[in-house]
Amino acid sequence: MRLAFFAVLPGVLALWPIPTTLTTGTSILVLSSTFTITVNVPNAPQDLLDAVSRTKTYLATDNLQRLVVDRGASDAASFKASPALASLTITLQNTTSVLPIATEAVKDFSSRIEGYTLAIPNTGAPAVLSANSTLGLFRGLTTFAQLWYTWNGTVYSNVAPVNIVKDSPAYPYRGFMLDTSRNFFPVTDIKRTLDAMSWVKLNQFHWHITDSQSFPLSLPDFPELAQKGAYSVTQVYSPSDVQDIVSYAAARGIDVLMEIDTPGHTAIIAASHPEHIACSQSSPWTTFANEPPAGQLRLATPATVNFTTGLITAAAKVLPGKYFSTGGDELNTACYTQDAKTQADLKSSGQTLEKALNSFTQATHGALAKLGKNPVVWEEMVLEHTLMLSNNTVVMVWISSMNAASVASKNFRIVHAPSDYFYLDCGAGEWIGKNPTGNSWCDPFKTWQHAYTFNPLANISSSQAHLVLGGQQLLWAEQSDSSNLDSIVWPRAAISAEVFWSAKQPNGKALDGTEAQARLHDVRFRMVQRGVKAIALQPQWCALRPGLCNLDS
Amino acid sequence: MQVRLSLLLALFPSALALWPQPTSINTGKTALKLAHGFDIKLSVPNAPSDLKDAVSRAKGFLKTDALAALVIDRGASAAGALKSAKSLPSLTVEFAAKNGKVKSISEEAIAPIGTRDEGYTLSVPADGSPAVLKANSTLGLFRGLQTFGQIWFDFSGTTYTLEAPIQISDKPAYPYRGFMLDTARNFYPVADIKRTLDAMSWVKINTLHWHVVDSQSFPLQIPGFEKLSKNGAYNPSAVYTPKDVKDIVSYAAARGIDVIPEIDTPGHTSVISKSFPEHIACAEAKPWASFANEPPAGQLRLASAATTKFTASLLKAAAGLFPGQFFSTGGDEINANCYTQDKQTQSDLSASGKTFAQALDSFTQASHAALRSAGKSAVVWEVLTPLHTEMVLDNPVTLANDTVVMVWISSEHVQAVAQSGHRLVHAASDYFYLDCGHGGWVGAFPTGNSWCDPFKTWQHAYVFDPVANLTAAQASLVLGGQSLLWSEQSSPANLDATVWPRAASTAELFWSGPGGDVQKALSRLHEVVYRFRQRGVAANSLQPEWCVLRPGDCDLTA
Known part of the structure; x- marks a missing residue:
């Protein structure tokens, strides 16, 4: 009777993103005070051991109470009689080559293995996490750590046994x-x-590191860019910061992905290399x-093309990833029309602006190809310009x-960032002055x-579906910096994490925000416990009463 | 041409960045720095302890704000002028009401609305003689202390203003x-x-x-x-x-x-x-x-x-x-x-x-x-x-x-x-x-x-x-x-x-x-943001820092 009652309570499970398959029970399982994580991995890489160690720390320090009205007080009566979990064993299935998480993480999309299986019995028998890569084990550890609550010093789960036969991402x-660049964020x-x-x-950090306003990236080959273009000497990412x-x-x-x-x-490149920048700080800027x-x-300008390829090479060559973005958004043609130098260069080469853009892009992408990297561009490069871009x-x-389908029809791989x-x-309102x-x-x-509610495959045919790599949420920082970073990003950025990892519910149904809300509250409250100032989504009254603040409840 | 002009202007803030803007303010063009032994002296009979505490906090902020001017070089170009600048030895905080009863700030703050006296006058001479803050109430003195604290920037450990002498007479439009x-x-x-x-x-x-x-x-x-x-x-x-x-x-x-x-x-x-x-x-x-x-x-x-x-x-x-x-x-x-x-x-x-x-x-x-x-x-x-x-x-x-x-x-x-x-x-x-x-x-x-x-x-x-x-x-x-x-x-x-x-x-x-000009207010409001942060309040960014350091350059019509 009691179990059935628990089972119908919404929000009893707080995994995020929700796994591919999932069965849970309704038993209380206490984490033993001597709980250990046994690493059954030959020559376990240090970053895996560190991840295990962080997981144990979270279990000890999350100190998150269940998001129910009594915060778990009524669970406490069951603690004494409940079995205790003494250990989690993590096992690598494929031990032919044991690579660090760091190595697995930067492989090309098609070779990243992020899946894992996790079984937590409700008997007190050891829990088992297994995967075919250290990266998969890392993902499983993250899942494991989301299952536990704390009441009065006891760490416990209320949904044992937990069985995740398969969990792997829908999108890479x-x-x-x-x-x-618009505002600087310290390394911390x-x-x-x-x-x-x-x-x-989430598995991709797209680092829009520079822009017209500041150039915080310090490159040994181009030190003047940050020297003249960073907001101050302390608002710089040194080579060691980047590493x-x-x-x-x-x-x-x-x-x-830089x-x-x-x-x-x-524009800010003009501070150190005025010769390479057209319409530098021209007024009115709106033109x-x-x-x-x-x-x-x-x-x-050939010299500028050379400079740019050198710059992109200098930035890309020290990064382990297979992708680098050359941007390409919001090209302003009036700037070039009114730039005497550009007009002279076009005339002498006999090129149109569009042809020159093609040559410029070929050059920068050629530089990336030499480094074994694939280019990433914003949509205008394929939708507003006629360029010869490589298939990769x-x-x-x-x-x-709405533009995703057009990009797919041109047979390019897509990242959704609409x-x-x-x-x-x-x-957050206008930031431009005098307005x-x-x-x-x-x-x-x-x-x-x-x-x-975003549908990654909207208007995309099944034959084009393979082009969708995934997606991301984005923080442009005109009105952001350290002061509001956490609260403007979290927990909202967790949404694309679930849309592109889970894509659907374990029962096969489409993702449903009404179902997700309680779990997202849990993400938020756990982040706060871990020192990330995620914003409140609702009054706490609602967070403790799943569904009662729904529109129709 | 346009570019160079705006750069020049940006090196020198056009007005003191006080917030809220005082009722009346006159400023000069002289550099003035706080003396190493700068002190705030109370000329208030039986000064209440909350006023003493406010003075002590004001002195603390002068030391710890360490706010660099919001200009492109963050004040570096002022360094030369600061070397020869006069030093302000002290601020005298003076209860000006003749025969007035000295009450605590706390009492004044909760007096019936309409009876509170929040006005003050502040004079910061350029010649190195003491600054003087006067009010007819401790509440007015408290408001003036806030204004005084907003005058100063820091460059390399020197606390300074480039706009001495300063004369302010101030009181609120609404209670x-x-x-x-x-x-x-x-x-x-x-x-x-x-x-x-x-x-x-x-x-x-x-x-x-x-x-x-x-x-x-x-x-x-x-x-x-x-x-x-x-x-x-x-x-x-x-x-x-x-x-x-x-x-x-x-x-x-x-x-x-x-x-x-x-x-x-x-x-x-x-x-x-x-x-x-x-x-x-x-x-x-x-x-x-x-x-x-x-x-x-x-x-x-x-x-x-x-x-x-x-x-x-x-x-x-x-x-x-x-x-x-x-x-x-x-x-x-x-x-x-x-x-x-x-x-x-x-x-x-x-x-x-x-x-x-x-x-x-x-x-x-x-x-x-x-x-x-x-x-x-x-x-x-x-x-x-x-x-x-x-x-x-x-x-x-x-x-x-x-x-x-x-x-x-x-x-x-x-x-x-x-x-x-x-x-x-x-x-x-x-x-x-x-x-x-x-x-x-x-x-x-x-x-x-x-x-x-x-x-x-x-x-x-x-x-x-x-x-x-x-x-x-x-x-x-x-x-x-x-x-x-x-x-x-x-x-x-x-x-x-x-x-x-x-x-x-x-x-x-x-x-x-009312009637303030958003265009003129913006650079002062940026300063509120930056000073708040120095004091531990995580105020939100209003613009890219590029704009913050270049007043007017990110206006719609710039």
């Missing part, structure tokens, strides 16, 4: 983009964000750029979700509920 | 400059409230409107009514004990801030049913949308004599925790259907022969009489005035002349409230609600947006006209205004970033008066 690309902010990303199995971030990410199953946006969004300051690389180019759809679903900055009636250009605010 | 915090939808620890009070005091906000309880939780522990918080707080640690309240109230008063508590009645009281089910109609009734504007439903049984008595004594007991003149009994969003369907309310109405409107009137009279007996004046939301639009009343509620009405539904209701003859506080959702624009929070509603979309930008609030459509006589009823944070989607996680610097926009509107 599940990302989050951060713009560190990025690391905290990477931790939070890993908790919900620190890349390895921190990789150890958490996250590949870093972007140096070209040829637009480069020459989508936001101030104006300035674009002189794409028709990945296209990010940002202007509108402003109408996934832009986390929308809805008191201005609102956010991409109003309204993109709620988690709205993002959760 | 009420507030910020409202809802601590019921989600809870805020005392430390968050204190940090917010500090930030408020830096921009001369003088009222914390504390919407302490609501339908979702009852964190206020009230002597004699402990059951309410015991059963109604989110958890035993999410409670404001009388000691916490005293701590908050005195912390506020020492910073020139009066606290107006609100116990919203008769609606917004669902959680009282956890302790006193007999007093709540339609407690958690479903569907909630038929009984309340948001879940959970539940309202005080205003037609019940026992409930009326309960409410009056609850208010009186709560009022005893707060020293200020005002106490809000709320009164917004009364749901008629809840009472129509409540048998007890219907039988009480029938027994007394009262209409619903008469019952609401009696209920309100009883609540307000209880407050009056505790020496308080009532504050209500606009719906309890005759104009109101949410319910059709046969008879308007009778409100005493000293009642203050907060206009929240729409700024368009201001004129009608003024016509009722009551003093009013601007709190309009279409200008001052800080929660708007963050999407719907109600569950199972993926297409839901914020009911008060769009987001209220600082610019939008800044151009509000407090006396629009009012006659001169009506304009005199305007006490001021406030920004408000309803906390359905807020908690300590985002408190600072959601509130600041937007609440400062309203602070300037009501201190300096």
